[in-house]
Amino acid sequence: MQMETSLILQEIAKHIQLTKDEELHFCSLLTEKSLKKKQILLRANAVNTLSAFVTKGCLRSYSIDRNGFEHIVQFAPPGWWIADIYSMISKKPGKLNIDALEDSTMLVMKREEQEELFKKIPKFERFFRIITENSVAANHARLMDYMGLTAQERYEGFCSRYPMLMKTLPQKQIAAYIGVTPEFLSKLKSELLRSGKKR
Amino acid sequence: MQMETSLILQEIAKHIQLTKDEELHFCSLLTEKSLKKKQILLRANAVNTLSAFVTKGCLRSYSIDRNGFEHIVQFAPPGWWIADIYSMISKKPGKLNIDALEDSTMLVMKREEQEELFKKIPKFERFFRIITENSVAANHARLMDYMGLTAQERYEGFCSRYPMLMKTLPQKQIAAYIGVTPEFLSKLKSELLRSGKKR
DNA sequence: CGTAACCAATAATCTAGATTAAGAAATGAT
DNA sequence: ATCATTTCTTAATCTAGATTATTGGTTACG
Structure with missing residues (x-):
């Protein structure tokens, strides 16, 4: 082999x-x-x-x-x-x-x-x-x-820089990379989703 | 020259x-x-x-x-x-x-x-x-x-790692390096001083 | 010199993000 | 399938550090 x-x-x-x-x-x-x-x-x-x-x-x-x-x-x-x-x-x-x-x-x-x-x-x-x-x-x-940057900006930056990792990694690993707790990242995501859906 | x-x-x-x-x-x-x-x-x-x-x-x-x-x-x-x-x-x-x-x-x-x-x-x-x-x-x-690390730990770390810079740099530059506002660094220093003096 | 520009200290108020807790969903092992 | 473990969500509360404002001290410099 x-x-x-x-x-x-x-x-x-x-x-x-x-x-x-x-x-x-x-x-x-x-x-x-x-x-x-x-x-x-x-x-x-x-x-x-x-x-x-x-x-x-x-x-x-x-x-x-x-x-x-x-x-x-x-x-x-x-x-x-x-x-x-x-x-x-x-x-x-x-x-x-x-x-x-x-x-x-x-x-x-x-x-x-x-x-x-x-x-x-x-x-x-x-x-x-x-x-x-x-x-x-x-x-x-x-x-x-x-x-x-704020946590939200770091998250958005991560999403656009590493779209591949976004798909494969569990969210808690992303949190540990951008430097927030998983709970806070979860909150961020739902805020982004809410504000994104309205328009 | x-x-x-x-x-x-x-x-x-x-x-x-x-x-x-x-x-x-x-x-x-x-x-x-x-x-x-x-x-x-x-x-x-x-x-x-x-x-x-x-x-x-x-x-x-x-x-x-x-x-x-x-x-x-x-x-x-x-x-x-x-x-x-x-x-x-x-x-x-x-x-x-x-x-x-x-x-x-x-x-x-x-x-x-x-x-x-x-x-x-x-x-x-x-x-x-x-x-x-x-x-x-x-x-x-x-x-x-x-x-x-917390801001205080980063400050202490900076002091011990760069004693030279400590002496020559204005405090606001140190704040901009460890990532806090000059006001907060000032507070940190006075807390460290207070708690240091008591013992 | 005198006055402007910068620098440090203190204190009151405010906020981004942490902590704690508890339930829901997903994943994995047997 | 079934139970256990890990992951995600939501929400209430808490705190490290930011913000704003005021004062006094230095340094530069026309």
Whole structure:
């Protein structure tokens, strides 16, 4: 049974060009992993140096606050990378948990292997530089939304930015992403519906 | 009058090793710029593709919400990079403003020149990959604080993480960073003081 | 200098969103 | 099918933090 690498190679090809040999070498550093819904890829308070590229399903990274509430930092549908970058680069225990929101498969790479890859094929420095820049831009947008918008605006923003996730995710996960309680999101939705129906 | 490049070369040396020639070439791509307090380096709603490395003073990047309130995304004291990464990579108008909180000097590089640099000295892909990874980690921490902590905890966190900025920044800038009104921060401080004095 | 512009403190009032509670619907396991 | 678990809705109450307003203190600067 072969590992599904076409999506990841396609993503890479958007930014750098690899020879067949380089592709093979890269793929040899990946491990395919499958998780059933709710299974955990990695936990807070441990050193977690791996990153995962999702090929099927959906993962999420989240932290748990002092009161036990989950706060979602990122969703990762197919084509996205997910990791606890803090723990990965500092080699210290992180605060992120990563688990599967539905049955999922992913390609996993350990940081050491990534470092190896950088030595062997320096072009990958470029690839990950670009991926990481995209991530910074997304985080900035997220932060600005958080600081300057109301919950309703964040919800509407989420709906228009991630229509796919809207359909598949349970509403409480969306609440944990936009930063409100599920109860309040439910209220928001019914208000939007009411005001939408009248006109 | 020579440009002050020792700090930036020192930062680079932490991550990659350059020959004297490479250092010279890199420095030739930088422009030194000085801003007086409150002067603007770059504005929202325009394409801004430059990044700045601060050597003196302090810059900030911030967005302005619908009600005219400023929300600070990042402070940049000496040794830090600052840019509107979204605009820089997408070449579209961004949402960030960057200005000087005090008289400051910085080394500025245009994205095109950075791209040139990547072609000429690929080691810099590595350098910026690492810098950008650090930035993602910082943004994740910021987001988690925002989602899971109270204003008071964010304030205490800020105090212990950035004691330098505490001393130099006016309080309203700190408020705009931790995400509260200056009035509420003032209240928080006096509560902390009161409860601190009793014991 | 004097006066304008900015900055901090305090306090009263107001509101977005949290909390608590309880029932209805959906999903899943056996 | 049936029971258990998880998810969603609605509604009443509560609170962290916003808003508005007033006062006094600094800093800049013509």
